[in-house]
Structures are given as structure tokens and as C-alpha cells.
Amino acid sequence: MGRPEGSAAGGAPLLLASALLSLSLFSTGVRGLPQPLPRVFLSFEDLQASESFEHFSISEKAMDYRILQMDEDQDRMYVGCKDHVLSMDINNITLGALKVFWPASPSKIEECQLAGKDPTHGCGNFIRVVQPYNRTHLFMCGSGAYSPVCVYVNRGRRPEEQVFHLDSRTESGKGRCSFNPQVNTASVMINQELFSGMYIDFMGTDAAIFRSLTKRNAVRTDQHNSKWLSEPIFIDAHLIPDGTDPNDAKLYFFFRERLTDNSGNTKNIHTMVARVCPSDIGGQRSLVNKWTTFLKARMVCSVLEDDGTETHFDELENVFLLEADQPKALLVFGVFTSTSSVFKGSAVCVYNMADILTVFNGPFAHREGPNFQWAAFQGRIPYPRPGTCPGGAFTPDIHTTKEFPDDVVTFVRNHPVMFNPIYPAGRRPLVVRTNADYKYTSVAVDQVAAADGNYQVLFLGTDKGTVQKVIVLPSNRSLHQDLILEELEVFKDQAPVTNLRISSKKQQLYVSSEFGVSQVSLHRCDAYGSACADCCLARDPYCAWDGLSCSRFYPTGKRYGETGFGGVIQHL
Ligand SMILES: *[C@@H]1O[C@H](CO)[C@@H](O)[C@H](O)[C@H]1NC(C)=O
Numbered sequence: 001m002g003r004p005e006g007s008a009a010g011g012a013p014l015l016l017a018s019a020l021l022s023l024s025l026f027s028t029g030v031r032g033l034p035q036p037l038p039r040v041f042l043s044f045e046d047l048q049a050s051e052s053f054e055h056f057s058i059s060e061k062a063m064d065y066r067i068l069q070m071d072e073d074q075d076r077m078y079v080g081c082k083d084h085v086l087s088m089d090i091n092n093i094t095l096g097a098l099k100v101f102w103p104a105s106p107s108k109i110e111e112c113q114l115a116g117k118d119p120t121h122g123c124g125n126f127i128r129v130v131q132p133y134n135r136t137h138l139f140m141c142g143s144g145a146y147s148p149v150c151v152y153v154n155r156g157r158r159p160e161e162q163v164f165h166l167d168s169r170t171e172s173g174k175g176r177c178s179f180n181p182q183v184n185t186a187s188v189m190i191n192q193e194l195f196s197g198m199y200i201d202f203m204g205t206d207a208a209i210f211r212s213l214t215k216r217n218a219v220r221t222d223q224h225n226s227k228w229l230s231e232p233i234f235i236d237a238h239l240i241p242d243g244t245d246p247n248d249a250k251l252y253f254f255f256r257e258r259l260t261d262n263s264g265n266t267k268n269i270h271t272m273v274a275r276v277c278p279s280d281i282g283g284q285r286s287l288v289n290k291w292t293t294f295l296k297a298r299m300v301c302s303v304l305e306d307d308g309t310e311t312h313f314d315e316l317e318n319v320f321l322l323e324a325d326q327p328k329a330l331l332v333f334g335v336f337t338s339t340s341s342v343f344k345g346s347a348v349c350v351y352n353m354a355d356i357l358t359v360f361n362g363p364f365a366h367r368e369g370p371n372f373q374w375a376a377f378q379g380r381i382p383y384p385r386p387g388t389c390p391g392g393a394f395t396p397d398i399h400t401t402k403e404f405p406d407d408v409v410t411f412v413r414n415h416p417v418m419f420n421p422i423y424p425a426g427r428r429p430l431v432v433r434t435n436a437d438y439k440y441t442s443v444a445v446d447q448v449a450a451a452d453g454n455y456q457v458l459f460l461g462t463d464k465g466t467v468q469k470v471i472v473l474p475s476n477r478s479l480h481q482d483l484i485l486e487e488l489e490v491f492k493d494q495a496p497v498t499n500l501r502i503s504s505k506k507q508q509l510y511v512s513s514e515f516g517v518s519q520v521s522l523h524r525c526d527a528y529g530s531a532c533a534d535c536c537l538a539r540d541p542y543c544a545w546d547g548l549s550c551s552r553f554y555p556t557g558k559r560y561g562e563t564g565f566g567g568v569i570q571h572l
Pocket residue numbers: 051052053054091092094095
């Protein structure tokens with residue numbers, strides 16, 4: 001039982017691939033990588049014929065399915081698309097999906113069209129915020145034909161009730177959802193307060209991280225201050241604990257932004273992560289109704305070549321958080337692309353939460369003036385350290401941000417950027433693709449206890465409507481080696497994957513594109529054939545030869561807990 005250990009299990013295709021990999025690294029570096037092939041490719045027709053696949057769409061038309069909100073406790077997934085919200089059963093998304101039709105008002109659609117906006121891709125109600133509100137209701141916002149609106153949706157106490165309907169008058173979605181559906185909105189609901197990263201105006205020039213739907217005052221980022229936000233594209237937002245005191249938990253926004261250099265000419269895109277304390281109510285004398293705990297840092301995903309050059313993947317596309325028993329052990333996976341004129345590609349980098357915290361606890365960036373270089377701030381840092389949450393482990397005597405001394409607030413206003421960038425674990429990407437006919441758009445990760453240890457299995461959505469299942473093999477070269485176990489054509493239209501969600505509990509993956517939502521099992525062990533060799537050489541950590549067939553492997557007894565997870569990350 002089990003799979004053979006070590007590299008011998010790779011078989012001929014793997015050996016060939018690794019030979020090519022080392023060859024190309026010596027010749028042309030990361031830009032000359034060959035396009036690796038999946039060991040198994042399943043077309044849309046293959047998947048439809050299998051028992052491990054479902055597909056759902058409201059109509060043949062492109063409806064821009066994008067927002068996937070999981071509720072594993074209730075076995076539901078809520079889906080936001082154009083003019084509709086869906087409630088799906090995560091056991092089988094085609095069985096009894098419930099649907100709410102929520103279009104923009106006719107007068108707004110008319111205004112939108114008169115304003116010259118694209119009638120099919122702009123003047124609908126594109127649902128971009130779907131958040132749990134209380135035990136019975138969800139809170140949702142849509143672009144409302146360039147006039148964002150929000151509403152409460154009753155989904156009942158339990159899924160058996162089959163309740164799913166709009167349950168309030170619509171209210172303004174300004175500060176909650178971008179006007180332009182092509183411009184991402186990233187949102188999180190915390191204790192019935194909504195935090196959104198979006199553009200707050202019709203013209204799309206005023207970007208903000210905004211707290212609304214609150215009994216307290218609304219709070220935002222400093223307006224039109226490019227030190228805080230510079231043409232950001234928001235990707236995702238998550239509340240992440242910091243230590244054991246819940247008051248120290250911080251809300252992280254992941255985004256890319258466009259930076260202007262000193263001459264104002266070339267514009268670079270960088271990926272950043274910003275954080276605020278959810279309890280922040282703004283300053284007393286300065287930064288009134290603005291975040292007084294806002295800090296941000298750059299996230300780097302790059303390859304250091306043997307000749308000393310550094311190839312950057314600067315544009316964050318998607319984020320996945322892999323939880324761990326300790327908050328500090330949490331892992332942040334990011335999919336990045338590079339779109340320089342000479343070079344196209346994508347990469348996956350993984351960051352240790354501990355490294356992210358180290359950067360936020362490190363030096364602040366400072367420069368004497370617009371024409372000076374950035375340096376580490378050397379002066380006195382006020383107390384409490386800027387970025388600390390009130391009422392947390394370090395500030396028991398300060399109850400709200402209005403009690404912060406003036407010098408703390410002034411410091412945050414002038415020094416919101418950390419000096420050190422955040423580097424990925426091992427200072428190199430987990431996966432790099434160049435010269436491929438696709439780019440990655442999204443990532444979800446599963447921890448798998450296999451017969452020969454623990455693995456992190458990456459599910460990577462592509463811009464050609466497929467999902468790749470990838471494992472990363474430990475290596476001490478400048479690049480990791482990875483193995484594409486499967487490539488699944490989960491959409492027949494080759495439309496880019498817009499989002500991915502995973503349920504380890506159900507062993508299912510959920511994938512969205514413009515055209516619908518697909519559900520696919522994390523494994524198809526029997527597809528590897530009925531011989532021991534086929535099963536073992538597949539190297540799929542989900543599968544093992546049980547003496548009769550290739551089947552899902554579950555570790556017995558305590559082994560799962562004993563070894564602890566970490567997979568390749570611990571070898572870095
Ligand atoms: C989902 O439900 C359909 C309709 O009953 C059924 O044909 C299909 O096998 C189910 N799929 C799964 C994965 O259970």
C-alpha cells in the first residue's frame with residue numbers, strides 16, 4: 001500500500017521535464033522555461049461524462065459569475081453575478097439552486113446608457129458584495145448600472161427552509177461597491193460593519209478603503225493622497241489575528257497599485273498589502289474620520305537569476321489564505337502575473353504570516369522630499385507604535401483611536417509605508433510559468449495527508465477556462481520544480497477562471513467564469529487506471545493503491561495530527 005518514495009516515482013516524463021528545466025535555467029533563465037504538460041488532461045466532455053463534475057449557469061449568456069461566498073456550516077455557497085444572486089447546495093450545485101433576480105432600476109439603466117456606458121458590460125446590476133450579516137440575512141451590493149445599491153437578503157435559518165429573497169428596500173451602495181463593474185470591489189463584514197476597498201465615485205478617481213454600515217462614524221483612507229493609495233486595484237480582504245488578544249486582529253487589504261516615479265513618467269505596478277484596525281474610529285484633531293492605524297507594505301514575487309538579474313511578477317491577481325492552528329503560521333498564497341512588453345508569465349508565491357508581521361513591525365519608509373531616495377526612518381517613533389490597535393495587548397490603557405497622542409496620528413499620516421518589502425518563503429516563487437499559452441488567474445490550496453507525508457496541493461485557475469492541480473517538489477535550485485497532476489477543462493468556452501473556492505470538508509472545488517459555475521471533485525483516483533504502477537506513478541497525494549484499485553487515501557489513526565502540516569513549505 002502507498003506510493004513509492006523519492007524521485008524514482010516520477011517516471012520518464014518527469015525526468016525529461018527536470019532535464020529541460022535545468023537546461024533552460026542555465027541558458028535563458030526564467031524567461032526561457034519550457035511549457036510543462038499535465039500528466040492527465042480531462043476535456044469538458046470527459047468531465048461531463050464523469051461522476052465528479054457538475055456545471056450550473058442561469059442562461060447561455062455571459063453573466064459574469066465572480067463572487068463566491070462559502071457557508072460550509074450551512075452547506076451553501078452564495079454566488080453573485082449580473083442581476084442575480086444564487087444560493088447553491090455545495091454537495092451538488094445543480095440540485096435545487098435558489099435564485100434572486102435583482103436588476104438595476106430602469107431609470108438607472110437609461111441614465112447609464114445616456115452617459116455612454118457599455119450597455120451589456122456596464123449598465124447591469126453586477127453583484128460584487130455578498131457578505132453574511134446575521135443568522136438569517138446576507139448583505140449584498142451591486143453596481144446598479146453605475147449607481148451602486150445594497151440590500152438585505154433573507155436566506156432563512158436553515159437551508160431546508162428553502163428561503164431566499166430580497167428583504168429590504170435598496171439603499172445606497174456608495175462607499176461599499178465600485179460604480180464600474182470592471183473595477184474590483186474587495187469587502188469583508190465584521191460584526192455587522194462592512195469594510196470595502198473600492199472606488200467611491202462615478203468617475204472612478206477616488207479610491208478608498210471605507211467602513212460603512214456602521215452604528216459608529218464612517219471611516220476611510222485619506223482622500224486623493226497617493227502615499228496611501230495610488231490607483232489601486234483591490235484583490236481581496238481578510239481579517240487576520242495578531243497574537244491572542246482579539247482586539248489586535250487586523251484587516252488586511254491585498255491590492256496592486258500604479259506608482260509614478262519622481263519625474264512622473266514611467267508608471268510601475270506593485271503589489272501591496274495594507275492593514276487597519278477594525279475598531280479604528282479616526283483621529284481626534286487630525287485624520288478625523290480617517291484611519292489612524294493604516295500601514296502598507298510591498299509584496300514581492302520575483303526570481304533571482306544566476307546572473308544576478310531579478311525577474312518580477314508584479315501584478316497580484318488572486319489571494320488564498322491557508323489557515324493553521326497558530327495565526328503566525330498562516331500562509332498567504334498569491335497568483336501574480338507579469339505584463340512587461342518583453343515578457344509575459346505568471347507565478348505563485350507563498351508568504352509566511354510571520355514574515356508579513358515582521359515587516360509591519362520593522363522600519364517605516366521615509367524620504368526628505370519628492371526627489372529623495374526612500375530610506376528607513378531613523379528618528380524617534382512615537383508611542384504607542386503607529387499601527388497598534390487600541391485596547392489590545394500593548395495598549396490596554398488606550399480605548400479608542402481618538403485617545404492616540406497627536407504625534408502618533410501625524411506619524412501615520414506621513415509614514416504609512418513600511419521600508420522593507422515582504423518576500424515569499426524561500427525568496428522564490430513556488431510555481432513559475434513563462435512561454436505558456438495561458439496565465440494563472442486564481443488559486444486555492446488543500447492540505448493533504450498522503451501515504452508518504454503531507455502535501456499542499458495547489459488548484460490553479462487559468463485564463464483559458466481550465467484548472468490545474470499542481471504539487472511542488474522540494475528543490476534547492478533558484479526555482480522549485482512542480483508537477484501538474486491534472487488539467488481540467490471545467491468550462492467549455494475557454495473563458496478565464498474568475499474565482500475558485502475549495503471545500504476540504506466536501507472534497508470539492510468550485511470554479512466560476514463569465515459563463516457559469518462548475519463543481520469538481522478534488523480527486524479522481526480511479527481515472528489513473530486499475531494497475532498499481534499507474535496509480536503509484538501518478539504521484540497524486542489524494543490517491544493510493546489499496547491492493548485492488550487506485551482509491552482515495554486516508555491516513556489512519558493519529559498520523560494526521562502527529563506530523564503536522566507544512567508540506568514543501570517546511571523544506572524551503
Ligand atoms: C447532482 O445531481 C444530479 C441530478 O440529480 C445528478 O445527476 C448528479 O449525479 C449529482 N452529482 C453529484 C456529484 O452528486
